[in-house]
Amino acid sequence: MPPFLDALLALAMVALAALVLLDRHLVRACAWFVAFAVSVALTWWRVGFAWLALLELLLGALLTGAFLFYALDVKLWAGAPQVRLARWRDPVPLTWRRGLLRLLPALAVLAMLGMALASLADASGPLRAGGLGLIGLGLWAFALHRHLLRRLLAFNVIGTGIFLILMGLVGDRHPAAGHGLVVTGLLVALLGTALGALLIRRLSGLEVRGVRSAARAGRGGA
Amino acid sequence: MIDRLGLLAPYATHLSDFSAMMLVLGLPVLLGVLAACWQPRRSWPIVAFSLLPLMALAWLSFRVLPQGGQTWLIELGSLTLQWRANGLTLLLLLLTQVIVLSSAAYAPAYLREEIGSKGQQVWLWPLQGILAASLSLIWLAGDLLTLYIGLELMGLAAVGLMLLPGRVDALAAGMRYLLLALVGSLAFLLGIALLLGAWGRLDLVGLALAAKPGVLLWVAVALLSAGLLLKAAAFPLHAWLAPVHASAWTPVSALHAALVVKGSFFIVLQLWLVLVPEARVAAWLVGGLGGAAVIWGGLLAWRAAKLKDVVAWSTVSQLGYLLLGFSLLIGTTPSVAEVAWEGTWLQLAAHSLAKAGMFLATGNLIYSTGESHVRGLAGASRRMPLSLLSFGIAAISLIGLPPSAGFTAKWLLLHASLEAGYWPWIAALALGTLLSAAYIFRVFRYSFVEDAEPLDYRRVPWSMELFALALALASLLLGLVAEWPLMLLRAAGGGA
Numbered sequence: 139m140p141p142f143l144d145a146l147l148a149l150a151m152v153a154l155a156a157l158v159l160l161d162r163h164l165v166r167a168c169a170w171f172v173a174f175a176v177s178v179a180l181t182w183w184r185v186g187f188a189w190l191a192l193l194e195l196l197l198g199a200l201l202t203g204a205f206l207f208y209a210l211d212v213k214l215w216a217g218a219p220q221v222r223l224a225r226w227r228d229p230v231p232l233t234w235r236r237g238l239l240r241l242l243p244a245l246a247v248l249a250m251l252g253m254a255l256a257s258l259a260d261a262s263g264p265l266r267a268g269g270l271g272l273i274g275l276g277l278w279a280f281a282l283h284r285h286l287l288r289r290l291l292a293f294n295v296i297g298t299g300i301f302l303i304l305m306g307l308v309g310d311r312h313p314a315a316g317h318g319l320v321v322t323g324l325l326v327a328l329l330g331t332a333l334g335a336l337l338i339r340r341l342s343g344l345e346v347r348g349v350r351s352a353a354r355a356g357r358g359g360a
Numbered sequence: 361m362i363d364r365l366g367l368l369a370p371y372a373t374h375l376s377d378f379s380a381m382m383l384v385l386g387l388p389v390l391l392g393v394l395a396a397c398w399q400p401r402r403s404w405p406i407v408a409f410s411l412l413p414l415m416a417l418a419w420l421s422f423r424v425l426p427q428g429g430q431t432w433l434i435e436l437g438s439l440t441l442q443w444r445a446n447g448l449t450l451l452l453l454l455l456t457q458v459i460v461l462s463s464a465a466y467a468p469a470y471l472r473e474e475i476g477s478k479g480q481q482v483w484l485w486p487l488q489g490i491l492a493a494s495l496s497l498i499w500l501a502g503d504l505l506t507l508y509i510g511l512e513l514m515g516l517a518a519v520g521l522m523l524l525p526g527r528v529d530a531l532a533a534g535m536r537y538l539l540l541a542l543v544g545s546l547a548f549l550l551g552i553a554l555l556l557g558a559w560g561r562l563d564l565v566g567l568a569l570a571a572k573p574g575v576l577l578w579v580a581v582a583l584l585s586a587g588l589l590l591k592a593a594a595f596p597l598h599a600w601l602a603p604v605h606a607s608a609w610t611p612v613s614a615l616h617a618a619l620v621v622k623g624s625f626f627i628v629l630q631l632w633l634v635l636v637p638e639a640r641v642a643a644w645l646v647g648g649l650g651g652a653a654v655i656w657g658g659l660l661a662w663r664a665a666k667l668k669d670v671v672a673w674s675t676v677s678q679l680g681y682l683l684l685g686f687s688l689l690i691g692t693t694p695s696v697a698e699v700a701w702e703g704t705w706l707q708l709a710a711h712s713l714a715k716a717g718m719f720l721a722t723g724n725l726i727y728s729t730g731e732s733h734v735r736g737l738a739g740a741s742r743r744m745p746l747s748l749l750s751f752g753i754a755a756i757s758l759i760g761l762p763p764s765a766g767f768t769a770k771w772l773l774l775h776a777s778l779e780a781g782y783w784p785w786i787a788a789l790a791l792g793t794l795l796s797a798a799y800i801f802r803v804f805r806y807s808f809v810e811d812a813e814p815l816d817y818r819r820v821p822w823s824m825e826l827f828a829l830a831l832a833l834a835s836l837l838l839g840l841v842a843e844w845p846l847m848l849l850r851a852a853g854g855g856a
Contacts, residue, residue, distance in 0.1 A: 250579050250582070251579065253575050254554055254580065255554075257574060257576045273550075280543070286539075293539065296543075296546055297546055297549075300550050303550070303553055307553060307554070307556065308560075312560050312561075314439040315439060315505065315561075317439075318439050319505060319508065319549065319553070322508060323549055326512045326542075326545065330541075333516070333519060333538060334539075337535045340526075341531050341532065344531070345528075348528070
């Protein structure tokens with residue numbers, strides 16, 4: 139296969155991941171995530187893991203995307219948004235100082251990983267480079283963001299990066315073991331995201347109720 | 361040490377052994393689902409039905425022990441899983457079943473009286489069953505894929521159990537726990553990926569032979585250990601533990617402190633013994649963290665205002681002893697490792713029983729007084745001697761007073777530290793004992809205040825008292841019959 143196309147695919151994955159992790163508008167970030175999952179599925183298909191591509195489409199793009207939108211209380215069939223847009227934005231802006239400071243742990247892990255991978259001689263194209271990029275980006279975002287949904291997104295991106303590196307390392311030599319690990323990992327990521335989405339939804343519901351009852355109590359006192 | 365872990369045990373030939381093992385794994389889940397359909401209102405049906413997995417375990421022991429150990433190869437297409445059982449795993453399986461049984465039998469009265477109709481009670485039963493099965497899977501696993509599956513199942517079930525109260529504080533703590541557990545499992549998976557990429561295998565025996573020291577092995581072990589120690593609440597990665605317990609239901613807290621954190625510790629110790637058995641300096645560092653955990657956890661337990669926080673911080677402290685044992689097992693002389701081996705596992709068993717008993721007793725105290733603060737116990741000694749007795753008996757083992765199993769375990773660890781010449785460890789053991797005595801007697805001091813204004817006490821249902829007392833007594837009695845678990849541990853061989 140032409141290496142140019144592989145490089146382009148890896149670049150597209152990392153760029154989409156960056157959009158997922160940096161967009162402060164959460165609905166848009168989740169939409170980017172679905173696009174990201176589709177690009178990952180495309181990569182799996184390119185390197186010859188058709189089953190993983192299918193699973194990624196089903197579990198990653200479809201189900202995980204559905205749970206993410208559920209966490210935000212977005213109804214895709216409702217058309218125009220029913221609630222205020224403010225709830226769909228991460229209120230914490232990105233400052234350079236904080237961003238650079240939180241970059242350090244991600245770089246440390248990347249350096250460690252890079253050293254370990256360098257001692258394995260065989261190079262393998264887009265999977266390893268793309269995987270490393272995703273892990274670095276995801277770790278940085280995980281350390282940076284406070285918003286629960288954005289941390290959930292970051293976790294999913296790191297996980298995808300690890301799956302890519304795993305299959306890049308294992309390749310065609312031990313496909314059974316690699317597939318077993320990745321499928322388990324995908325299921326765990328889906329279950330974790332589902333649990334997290336339910337929690338976020340429930341927490342925000344309880345918060346709204348708390349604010350309302352506090353406001354009522356305030357009115358009653360006044 | 362690999363033979364001690366039972367990894368070199370002979371392969372099983374009979375199908376009946378395999379079915380015994382599947383029963384041990386499957387029955388808890390089945391019973392959990394059944395309990396979700398017909399929610400038990402009393403304790404005795406739970407005890408009666410829990411005898412089934414115990415009988416399966418007895419059958420398995422009867423088949424396995426005469427040969428010292430056994431290995432099963434499970435073929436799934438082109439994928440081969442490897443499971444094993446020996447004296448050590450059977451001991452851990454028994455511990456799991458006893459503690460899950462007790463906390464499940466404690467639950468009906470607790471749910472009826474304390475919780476009422478709040479929270480998602482139906483889910484308690486299947487999640488407990490899944491937790492028991494996943495822990496059993498971790499004890500039995502002989503390859504990294506099974507370990508990964510077991511670890512993830514255990515983590516998700518534990519998070520689910522923590523969320524059951526459904527209040528804001530429980531959900532917030534549960535969300536933090538979920539994120540930490542997920543990150544820990546990602547680090548674990550990355551470590552496995554490196555090992556698989558370098559040596560192309562996942563079975564622990566094969567990795568022990570194939571793994572060569574180098575950058576890659578170190579990075580892989582560092583990633584694996586970081587993920588697991590985070591899940592095991594090892595110092596300094598312990599900050600999530602106390603808030604999680606503060607809002608959880610009592611039987612869930614007992615299960616979590618007694619078993620879930622031990623699962624991660626077991627995997628980490630096993631991986632180090634298999635992959636880097638000579639890494640003395642690194643193990644010494646981990647042991648240093650353990651010493652710090654003993655002292656820091658003890659101090660915070662001593663200062664804690666809430667009763668549940670005292671018990672949760674004491675878990676951090678007691679896990680420190682396990683890490684001390686860990687450092688005495690890796691890279692030390694065989695005679696030291698011999699003693700430390702017995703001390704570590706006995707400490708694990710003693711702490712599991714004592715901590716589960718103590719959490720249940722604490723739950724009784726909180727239920728009866730309606731107070732979650734240590735101060736609220738003032739005058740409790742006159743009204744609820746039985747709960748305080750359970751608390752005290754569990755405390756005997758936690759402090760390490762004879763004749764409890766905690767005493768025997770700490771004595772063995774002390775002996776190993778002396779022989780290895782690890783002097784700071786002896787200081788940590790001594791300080792830890794003093795601190796645990798301090799935080800326990802602080803609780804008792806408040807409860808024996810005589811001139812407190814009388815509170816309205818609620819009568820604790822007898823089943824709640826019974827199972828707290830039973831677990832506490834078990835930790836005490838295990839010390840009197842310590843020769844029996846130690847014999848199981850010594851016979852852990854097979855092959856050797």
